[in-house]
Amino acid sequence: ATDLLYEIGSASFVEGLDTLLDGVSVDETVQGPGTLPDGFGDHGGEQVELSAVVKAVRTKNLPEVTDDWVQEVSEFDTVDELVSMLRHNMTEMAKATARNAFQDRVMIDLSDDLSLELPQSLIDTEAEASIHNLAHRLQEQGIELENYLQITGQSQEDFIEDSKAQAVRTLKTRVLLEGVAKVEAIEVGDEEILEAVSALASQAKMNPEELFRQLEADGRLDTLSDDILRRKALEAIMSGVVAVDEDGNTIDLEPAPADSDEDSDFDSDEAKLESDSDKDVEESPEE
Numbered sequence: 001a002t003d004l005l006y007e008i009g010s011a012s013f014v015e016g017l018d019t020l021l022d023g024v025s026v027d028e029t030v031q032g033p034g035t036l037p038d039g040f041g042d043h044g045g046e047q048v049e050l051s052a053v054v055k056a057v058r059t060k061n062l063p064e065v066t067d068d069w070v071q072e073v074s075e076f077d078t079v080d081e082l083v084s085m086l087r088h089n090m091t092e093m094a095k096a097t098a099r100n101a102f103q104d105r106v107m108i109d110l111s112d113d114l115s116l117e118l119p120q121s122l123i124d125t126e127a128e129a130s131i132h133n134l135a136h137r138l139q140e141q142g143i144e145l146e147n148y149l150q151i152t153g154q155s156q157e158d159f160i161e162d163s164k165a166q167a168v169r170t171l172k173t174r175v176l177l178e179g180v181a182k183v184e185a186i187e188v189g190d191e192e193i194l195e196a197v198s199a200l201a202s203q204a205k206m207n208p209e210e211l212f213r214q215l216e217a218d219g220r221l222d223t224l225s226d227d228i229l230r231r232k233a234l235e236a237i238m239s240g241v242v243a244v245d246e247d248g249n250t251i252d253l254e255p256a257p258a259d260s261d262e263d264s265d266f267d268s269d270e271a272k273l274e275s276d277s278d279k280d281v282e283e284s285p286e287e
Contacts, residue, residue, distance in 0.1 A: 002142060003055070013037075014151075020050055029053050036152060048153055092256060099253040102243050103234070110237070111172040118171055126167035127160070174230065181233040188228045196224055 006013060008021050016034035024030055034050040063069055067078050076082045135145045149159055180186075194208075197215065201208040215221050243251040 002147075004142065014048070014050060016050060017052070020052060021054070024052075024054050024057075026054055026057055046153070048151065088256075095253055095255065098251075099255075102253060103238055106238065106241055107173050107176075107234070108169065111169050111176055114172050114176055116172055116175060118168060122171060123164055123167050126171055127163040130167060130170070131160075131163050177230040177233040177237075180236060181229050184233070184236050186229060186232050186236065188225045188232070192228055193221065193225055196228055 004013075006017065006021070008018050011018060014034045014036060016032060020030050020032040020034070029051070031049065031051045034048050036046045036048055065079055070076050070079055070082045074082060076085065131145075134148075138145055138148050149156060152159075154162070194212075197212050198208045201211040204211065212221075215224060243253050245251055
């Protein structure tokens with residue numbers, strides 16, 4: 001990656017980068033070991049050699065966290081109340097991450113056990129789409145695909161083969177979910193499609209009716225309906241699976257009971273906190 005702005009302590013890129021950059025000065029070049037995260041596909045967890053050139057160093061001047069500051073940037077009155085809200089949200093985020101990882105593991109095991117012959121043309125098409133999407137996401141972060149391959153220590157041939165292997169797993173998972181939906185007689189109602197469109201419109205800050213018309217004109221409502229169907233099939237599968245630890249004890253991965261009023265307050269306060277605190281944080285070059 002070139003000209004990457006990275007916050008030390010964020011652990012948002014490659015494990016080991018925080019340690020590597022801690023205490024480094026401008027114009028210094030450092031090298032050290034790192035571990036690729038799960039987001040690097042089959043190479044997640046692999047050990048790599050990191051190299052970084054520090055072009056600039058910045059520090060954040062943060063405001064003092066007091067009851068007065070909390071009252072200014074949120075709807076809460078005290079630091080303790082704010083901390084309680086943040087702890088609640090972080091706990092739910094951690095549970096969601098664990099829940100998604102467990103769900104992925106279940107589906108990988110099921111798809112690997114599924115004996116299914118797939119046309120090579122279908123595998124190639126799925127792999128090409130996956131590579132295209134990855135290249136687009138990397139480009140948004142200022143990373144070229146070639147640099148990504150260098151970071152992960154992959155040759156182009158190995159990368160393509162891994163993409164095809166992942167494509168097989170994706171296609172088998174899709175067939176599995178659609179099969180479950182058929183056996184369980186799962187259907188998607190018009191109301192569910194409208195709710196999904198409304199959610200997408202909210203994310204894109206669009207008018208729901210306008211987005212609905214666009215999706216309908218592009219023929220993408222059927223794709224959206226298929227996505228909802230597979231999600232419901234996945235929920236049906238996961239309803240019969242229980243997560244346990246090494247000792248066989250059940251692990252609670254379910255989200256906290258929905259409390260629309262409380263959750264709404266938490267979400268709005270955290271959004272306001274982030275927005276307002278941005279005004280209070282100053283970045284200054286480190287001398």
